[in-house]
Amino acid sequence: MTSQELTEQIFKKQTFLCVGLDTDIDKIPTYLLSEKDPVFSFNKAIIDATHQSCVAYKPNIAFYEALGASGWRSLKKTIEYLHTEYPELYTIADAKRGDIGNTSRMYAKAFFEDLGFDSITVAPYMGKDSVEPFLEFENKHTILLALTSNEGAYDFQTQKVDGEELYKKVIKTSLDWNNSENLMYVVGATKAEYLAEIRKIIPENFLLVPGVGAQGGSLEEVCKYGITSNVGLLVNSSRKIIYASDSSNFAEIAGAKAEAIQNQMKDELAKL
Numbered sequence: 001m002t003s004q005e006l007t008e009q010i011f012k013k014q015t016f017l018c019v020g021l022d023t024d025i026d027k028i029p030t031y032l033l034s035e036k037d038p039v040f041s042f043n044k045a046i047i048d049a050t051h052q053s054c055v056a057y058k059p060n061i062a063f064y065e066a067l068g069a070s071g072w073r074s075l076k077k078t079i080e081y082l083h084t085e086y087p088e089l090y091t092i093a094d095a096k097r098g099d100i101g102n103t104s105r106m107y108a109k110a111f112f113e114d115l116g117f118d119s120i121t122v123a124p125y126m127g128k129d130s131v132e133p134f135l136e137f138e139n140k141h142t143i144l145l146a147l148t149s150n151e152g153a154y155d156f157q158t159q160k161v162d163g164e165e166l167y168k169k170v171i172k173t174s175l176d177w178n179n180s181e182n183l184m185y186v187v188g189a190t191k192a193e194y195l196a197e198i199r200k201i202i203p204e205n206f207l208l209v210p211g212v213g214a215q216g217g218s219l220e221e222v223c224k225y226g227i228t229s230n231v232g233l234l235v236n237s238s239r240k241i242i243y244a245s246d247s248s249n250f251a252e253i254a255g256a257k258a259e260a261i262q263n264q265m266k267d268e269l270a271k272l
């Protein structure tokens with residue numbers, strides 16, 4: 001999916017919500033555990049209940065890898081279900097990959113070709129040759145970790161190198177890489193005030209903004225500093241939506257949570 005198509009979906013559905021599928025077998029309703037594939041059953045129910053309120057889904061790959069081969073099967077079924085039932089929805093593999101070039105190329109093939117994700121999160125630490133193999137794929141996005149939502153972001157990302165914060169250097173440097181038009185960036189909602197500075201460097205790029213909900217980030221603040229006339233934001237919430245209830249109507253309650261965020265987003269979109 002192109003950025004233009006994603007923007008069209010955002011205006012059409014009046015939402016820039018991304019629902020995080022951080023599906024933890026220990027947190028899903030226990031009655032699902034008797035199903036053949038409890039993780040997929042949970043994801044399917046969440047997707048069916050929330051798809052009208054979001055434009056994207058972001059499975060965090062760690063939750064699937066932790067279950068070994070069966071986790072990978074559940075992930076594949078989930079992405080195939082999205083492709084078949086809701087092809088208009090944007091998909092993000094939150095995998096935080098990046099390695100020497102030939103290895104990165106294999107990661108890119110795994111997530112873009114085999115699984116068919118629209119995008120993948122990538123760590124910038126190993127530099128240009130570790131990221132460019134992802135950028136070569138047409139109509140696929142590489143979402144570079146710029147300023148993350150966690151406390152540890154202050155250990156390196158906000159430290160100054162030659163007088164400039166590292167996260168700014170990462171963004172500026174990445175703009176010179178081949179196919180940089182395929183870049184998006186992760187900026188944590190918990191660091192919303194930094195978005196004003198970030199928008200001076202990348203006024204148009206899409207930002208994936210995790211941290212609203214369980215991590216305490218504010219949607220209003222994110223929009224205040226980060227929204228553009230084309231929106232340019234995908235705001236993710238995972239636990240606050242998918243674990244809103246562990247009763248038999250968990251999906252319905254997740255759907256209501258997602259709709260409540262969509263309503264806040266509608267108000268923000270009305271201001272543009």
Ligand SMILES: O=c1ccn([C@@H]2O[C@H](COP(=O)(O)O)[C@@H](O)[C@H]2O)c(=O)[nH]1
Pocket residue numbers: 020022060094147148149150186187188210211212213214215236237238239240
């Ligand atoms: O800076 C980052 C980068 C990624 N994440 C991921 O987003 C979700 C957030 O989940 P919540 O339950 O809404 O807190 C999760 O998959 C993280 O690994 C992030 O939080 N911050």
